[in-house]
Amino acid sequence: MSKATARGGVPRRPGDEDDICPVCKSSRYLNPNMRFLVNPECYHKMCESCVDRIFSQGPAPCPVAGCNRTLRKQRFRKQTFEDIQVEREVDIRKRVAKVFNRRQDEFETLDDYNDYLEEVETLTFNLLNGVDVSATESKLTEYATQNASIISRNATLEHQESANLEARQAAEREEARLRREAARKEEEDEKKAREEGRKEVLEQLVHGNKPAADVVKESKRVELLKRRRAQQSRALPALPSGTPSANSNPFTFKGLKSTAAPTPEKPYDPFGGLTDERSYYTLQDYYEHPWLDRARTDTHITAGGYTVTEYCARAMFEAFSGLGVFVGEEVAGRGDLPGGNGAGDAVAAAEAAARAEKGVS
Amino acid sequence: MTEDAAYRASTQYKLWSFTPAQLSTFRASTNALAASRVRAAIKRAREAQKLDGEDEGEEKEVDCLTVSEEEILVGYYCGKTMELADLFEFPTNVKATAVQYLKRFYLSNSPMTYHPKPLMLTSLFLATKTENHYTRLTAFASRIPGKKPTTPEDVIAPEFLLTQGLRFTFEVRHPFRGLEGGIMSLLGLAGGEPGAKLRALDPADGAATAATAAAQDAGERIRAAHAKAKHLLKTSAQLTDAYFVTTPAHLWLAALYAADAPLCRFFLATLPPLAGPGEDPGARLLAHVAEVAGLLGSPLGYTTDVAEARRVDRKVYFCRNPEKVDLKALNRRQRVGGRGSGGEEGGEKGEDVRTRDGEVFG
Numbered sequence: 145m146s147k148a149t150a151r152g153g154v155p156r157r158p159g160d161e162d163d164i165c166p167v168c169k170s171s172r173y174l175n176p177n178m179r180f181l182v183n184p185e186c187y188h189k190m191c192e193s194c195v196d197r198i199f200s201q202g203p204a205p206c207p208v209a210g211c212n213r214t215l216r217k218q219r220f221r222k223q224t225f226e227d228i229q230v231e232r233e234v235d236i237r238k239r240v241a242k243v244f245n246r247r248q249d250e251f252e253t254l255d256d257y258n259d260y261l262e263e264v265e266t267l268t269f270n271l272l273n274g275v276d277v278s279a280t281e282s283k284l285t286e287y288a289t290q291n292a293s294i295i296s297r298n299a300t301l302e303h304q305e306s307a308n309l310e311a312r313q314a315a316e317r318e319e320a321r322l323r324r325e326a327a328r329k330e331e332e333d334e335k336k337a338r339e340e341g342r343k344e345v346l347e348q349l350v351h352g353n354k355p356a357a358d359v360v361k362e363s364k365r366v367e368l369l370k371r372r373r374a375q376q377s378r379a380l381p382a383l384p385s386g387t388p389s390a391n392s393n394p395f396t397f398k399g400l401k402s403t404a405a406p407t408p409e410k411p412y413d414p415f416g417g418l419t420d421e422r423s424y425y426t427l428q429d430y431y432e433h434p435w436l437d438r439a440r441t442d443t444h445i446t447a448g449g450y451t452v453t454e455y456c457a458r459a460m461f462e463a464f465s466g467l468g469v470f471v472g473e474e475v476a477g478r479g480d481l482p483g484g485n486g487a488g489d490a491v492a493a494a495e496a497a498a499r500a501e502k503g504v505s
Numbered sequence: 506m507t508e509d510a511a512y513r514a515s516t517q518y519k520l521w522s523f524t525p526a527q528l529s530t531f532r533a534s535t536n537a538l539a540a541s542r543v544r545a546a547i548k549r550a551r552e553a554q555k556l557d558g559e560d561e562g563e564e565k566e567v568d569c570l571t572v573s574e575e576e577i578l579v580g581y582y583c584g585k586t587m588e589l590a591d592l593f594e595f596p597t598n599v600k601a602t603a604v605q606y607l608k609r610f611y612l613s614n615s616p617m618t619y620h621p622k623p624l625m626l627t628s629l630f631l632a633t634k635t636e637n638h639y640t641r642l643t644a645f646a647s648r649i650p651g652k653k654p655t656t657p658e659d660v661i662a663p664e665f666l667l668t669q670g671l672r673f674t675f676e677v678r679h680p681f682r683g684l685e686g687g688i689m690s691l692l693g694l695a696g697g698e699p700g701a702k703l704r705a706l707d708p709a710d711g712a713a714t715a716a717t718a719a720a721q722d723a724g725e726r727i728r729a730a731h732a733k734a735k736h737l738l739k740t741s742a743q744l745t746d747a748y749f750v751t752t753p754a755h756l757w758l759a760a761l762y763a764a765d766a767p768l769c770r771f772f773l774a775t776l777p778p779l780a781g782p783g784e785d786p787g788a789r790l791l792a793h794v795a796e797v798a799g800l801l802g803s804p805l806g807y808t809t810d811v812a813e814a815r816r817v818d819r820k821v822y823f824c825r826n827p828e829k830v831d832l833k834a835l836n837r838r839q840r841v842g843g844r845g846s847g848g849e850e851g852g853e854k855g856e857d858v859r860t861r862d863g864e865v866f867g
Contacts, residue, residue, distance in 0.1 A: 418506055420506065421506075422507065423508065424776060424777060425690065428690075428693060431689040431690070431692070432689065432693060433688070433689050434728070435685075458686075459683065460690065461508060462680075462682045462683040462686060463682075463757065464508045464683075464754055465509070465511055465512045465678075465683070465754055466509060466512030466518070466752030466753060466754045466755070467508065467752070467754040467755070467776075467779070467790070468509040468779050468786070469513060469752050470789070470793060471518075471522045471523075471751050472524050472525075472750060472751075472793075475523055475527070476524050
């Protein structure tokens with residue numbers, strides 16, 4: 145560690161000492177602050193000063209012999225992995241994962257999800273090893289345009305999840321810190337109390353009280369201490385129970401993660417699709433009936449909330465309920481009379497069977 | 506939910522609607538089963554008597570009731586139920602429900618097994634409860650006429666038996682309120698545009714002459730038909746099998762048809778077309794209504810003379826199932842059996858009930 149940060153504070157891996165820029169041939173020995181950059185277009189390594197020199201004026205072809213790709217300064221970045229192949233693979237995988245970010249809960253079964261993963265892996269392999277690159281690329285872009293909304297939704301979901309995770313971890317760390325603090329404080333208090341007790345005992349001894357009284361007093365003090373400690377330990381469990389409230393910002397609950405289905409909720413129907421449509425009549429406001437005239441006007445009847453319209457609605461309904469039901473035709477298909485057969489005859493048959501058995505035995 | 510769908514959801518449609526053919530086969534099978542059980546029970550009773558040494562000597566073959574005799578007996582007691590309900594001044598729906606309970610019960614049970622007389626009281630009392638017409642049990646029992654005073658236990662002992670026979674369905678859909686609805690809409694028609702057509706209608710079959718009928722006010726005519734139809738529904742409709750073979754809507758239309766056929770035809774013509782299979786549902790409806798109206802004209806049992814009913818009642822005395830006579834003891838044993846510590850009969854019954862619980866609630 146001391147060696148890596150020895151000069152200029154630039155962290156370096158062993159073996160970097162004899163790195164030579166393939167473009168300008170300057171070595172790290174001469175320029176200890178030299179940084180190598182790569183462009184994900186062709187992954188040819190060159191030093192920072194070369195990048196500045198060649199690409200400051202705008203896009204230019206790669207200076208490495210045989211590589212004619214046009215590079216831009218903006219896209220140069222520091223190499224993360226020593227092996228350039230690994231660097232490239234990680235880049236491609238990142239790119240593919242950004243597009244194919246389907247989640248497992250979007251699939252019906254685990255098998256479906258696994259098939260999907262395998263397909264994505266095949267695509268990645270093709271990109272990595274240059275098999276059908278153009279076709280694969282076009283497939284990738286097509287998929288990306290077709291599923292733009294799903295991709296962005298999953299991306300935000302993922303972002304939220306990671307944010308949640310971080311928040312949770314932070315909350316846990318905070319909790320642990322508080323716990324440690326509390327423990328430390330408790331220990332200190334205890335120590336202080338013990339010290340005080342001892343001092344007091346000494347004072348008592350100096351003033352020449354009876355040793356028996358001392359012993360009693362000390363024991364009392366110890367008892368008090370114990371009680372206090374017990375109180376503290378009782379108060380301690382309340383601490384973690386308070387902390388989850390810090391956690392309960394609107395994004396932490398679990399349901400939010402899985403509510404990816406954007407189906408709009410239907411308006412609540414208290415009758416479950418039941419309507420009171422009538423096929424044979426329309427209810428009139430007023431029905432003439434000699435019986436009802438008194439009920440309409442008599443305060444003894446109307447005071448209780450009785451309305452003649454309710455009666456009329458019911459009477460009209462019952463007048464037509466079953467008008468289109470022809471029992472003779474609809475019931476004829478029923479097998480061996482399920483209606484009555486269950487009660488009497490079944491009992492009778494069962495009893496007869498029981499009788500017969502009894503008779504035999 | 507349309508009117509027809511609502512009716513199809515009722516237990517009356519699901520469990521208690523049959524074709525006439527189904528009804529007769531069902532009654533025949535109930536009668537045959539009951540007869541065989543009665544013979545077996547009487548034989549057992551005789552053997553038990555022999556064991557006790559009380560040999561009666563003669564071994565007569567038991568003369569069981571026929572299906573028609575059963576119907577006469579049940580019809581007679583249905584009439585008796587109505588008389589009893591009139592004595593108590595119960596409303597029409599209580600009376601009608603009690604009668605229908607009896608009719609439903611005796612579809613799957615025979616009068617030879619359970620005599621209708623005690624069940625008549627039970628069904629009337631059960632009807633006061635299901636039709637929301639509160640009557641105190643002790644008051645009910647004390648007011649029942651008879652040589653021997655009726656105790657409350659007499660009334661409620663066969664109650665569970667009856668509810669079992671009813672398959673625990675207590676709703677009976679009556680045509681009475683439907684008739685009121687029909688009359689209300691007819692009166693509405695008379696006051697409106699079709700009123701002129703109504704006045705020009707053919708006279709009812711019973712009306713004296715065309716001239717008097719024409720002079721007659723349309724409202725008057727409707728009211729007269731209403732009174733007649735209501736009477737039909739209250740009396741003979743209860744005693745026939747009409748509740749089993751048709752719907753309340755057809756039933757009140759049939760009563761109206763029987764009272765004033767042209768009026769009923771006029772009303773049917775004003776209805777929107779029926780939704781249903783077949784070429785002409787309207788004509789089919791009219792034919793069905795006329796058929797039911799014919800049925801209403803010949804109530805079973807109600808018209809038979811009392812002497813015939815008495816004869817059947819005497820006959821049933823000799824072919825009753827001796828094990829089912831004491832309904833109170835039967836009820837007590839069943840209760841104990843339900844708690845799982847009864848005798849043989851109770852144990853069987855309890856088990857039987859438990860196995861059938863699945864059917865009732867499943």
